[in-house]
């Protein structure tokens with residue numbers, strides 16, 4: 578087994594933007610973005626706008642964000658819909674060592690550095706980490 582070296586255990590991840598949503602607290606936000614059709618705005622920082630070329634061509638995107646108001650010390654979670662405790666990696670809890678959130682969002686429109694989307698559960702002010710096109714061929718799994 579390879580050891581985890583200090584260089585492998587520390588990363589610089591820079592926000593590419595900020596999420597503006599109608600949810601002001603954790604309790605306001607839907608459990609998953611899919612359960613809401615509220616319009617949410619992704620504000621992309623000017624230095625990353627060049628990377629937005631052609632985003633309009635995709636109807637859905639995978640959005641990754643940093644759940645900055647999470648408890649990173651939790652290794653167990655009780656999902657509200659089951660009430661049963663699990664290891665955090667068996668759940669979608671926002672409270673986890675690396676609180677990265679993921680949603681597949683519907684693209685609505687672009688206005689310059691602003692992307693309007695539906696289907697996101699992040700609270701207002703959440704740092705945006707990445708946007709990738711959703712591809713049914715690559716991402717959809719029949720269960």
Ligand SMILES: C[S@@+](CC[C@H](N)C(=O)[O-])C[C@H]1O[C@@H](n2cnc3c(N)ncnc32)[C@H](O)[C@@H]1O
Nearest residue numbers: 603606607644645646647671678679699700703
């Ligand atoms: C269950 S998590 C799911 C996140 C993402 N869809 C996923 O599966 O990785 C969604 C919840 O995270 C909480 N949340 C949203 N934005 C947050 C933030 N910036 N910091 C901490 N918690 C947040 C809200 O309570 C929201 O209902």
